[in-house]
Amino acid sequence: SYELTQPPSVSVSPGQTARITCSGDVLPKQYAYWYQKKAGQAPVLVIYKDTERPSGIPERFSGSSSGTTVTLTVSGVQAEDEADYYCLTADSSGSLYVFGSGTKVTVL
Amino acid sequence: QVQLVQSGAEVRNPGASVKVSCKTSGFTFSKYYMHWVRQAPGQGLEWIGWINPYIGTTNYSQTFQGRVTMTRDTSVSEVYMELTSLRSDDTAFYYCARLLTPDYYFDSWGQGTLVTVSS
Numbered sequence A: 001s002y003e004l005t006q007p008p009s010v011s012v013s014p015g016q017t018a019r020i021t022c023s024g025d026v027l028p029k030q031y032a033y034w035y036q037k038k039a040g041q042a043p044v045l046v047i048y049k050d051t052e053r054p055s056g057i058p059e060r061f062s063g064s065s066s067g068t069t070v071t072l073t074v075s076g077v078q079a080e081d082e083a084d085y086y087c088l089t090a091d092s093s094g095s096l097y098v099f100g101s102g103t104k105v106t107v108l
Numbered sequence B: 001q002v003q004l005v006q007s008g009a010e011v012r013n014p015g016a017s018v019k020v021s022c023k024t025s026g027f028t029f030s031k032y033y034m035h036w037v038r039q040a041p042g043q044g045l046e047w048i049g050w051i052n053p054y055i056g057t058t059n060y061s062q063t064f065q066g067r068v069t070m071t072r073d074t075s076v077s078e079v080y081m082e083l084t085s086l087r088s089d090d091t092a093f094y095y096c097a098r099l100l101t102p103d104y105y106f107d108s109w110g111q112g113t114l115v116t117v118s119s
Helices: none
Strands: A009-012 A018-023 A033-037 A044-047 A061-066 A069-074 A083-090 A097-099 A103-107 B003-006 B010-012 B018-025 B034-039 B045-051 B058-060 B068-073 B078-083 B092-100 B105-109 B113-117
Touching (some): A009 A018, A018 A103, A033 B105, A044 A061, A044 B105, A069 A083, A083 B045, B003 B092, B003 B105, B010 B018, B018 B092, B045 B068, B045 B092, B078 B092
Parallel strands (some): B010 B113
Antiparallel strands (some): A018 A069, A033 A044, A033 A083, A061 A069, A083 A097, A083 A103, B018 B078, B034 B045, B034 B092, B068 B078, B092 B105
């Protein structure tokens, strides 16, 4: 099995930049996906294939990748961005998936 | 439009089984892998497994191997997730999700089904 490691929490003031990392040995070989999860709601995709942003997701969400770490960046954070964020990837065969441990983003 | 509608909340005793359904509409059922994800109270998202509705093949997280079975009924465009030997730590919201290809992300989700395991 494999794991994806995220920081438990990130705090940021409105208008500032939040960066959330996700580390795992499989990441140089497989794409990462980022989901936003708010209480009582289904997850929402904010970044796919490391850097792509789905239609309807604000431009302040961006993704990057370097080696075994992928990063979700939220620029100009707004109060509505307060949520839990999870990275997701698949194993080298593309058959088994795993979520990262999740990062709670708090907007101060 | 794409819709995934899950069955209602369930309460089970420890050791029992539960079967959650996910009724799909708005797309060709056989063309999209369906996944199951859960989130226990105060915990993170956990991937459970997937089913290929076209031929019924499945793949499960090692965490759930031996306790989970995913099936489908093509006549009613539904997928099912059965979890056996329930424990209190199986208490969670269970979600079905459609995998969109070729970009391989979950683009549609069910509303979630709360399964409570308690004596």
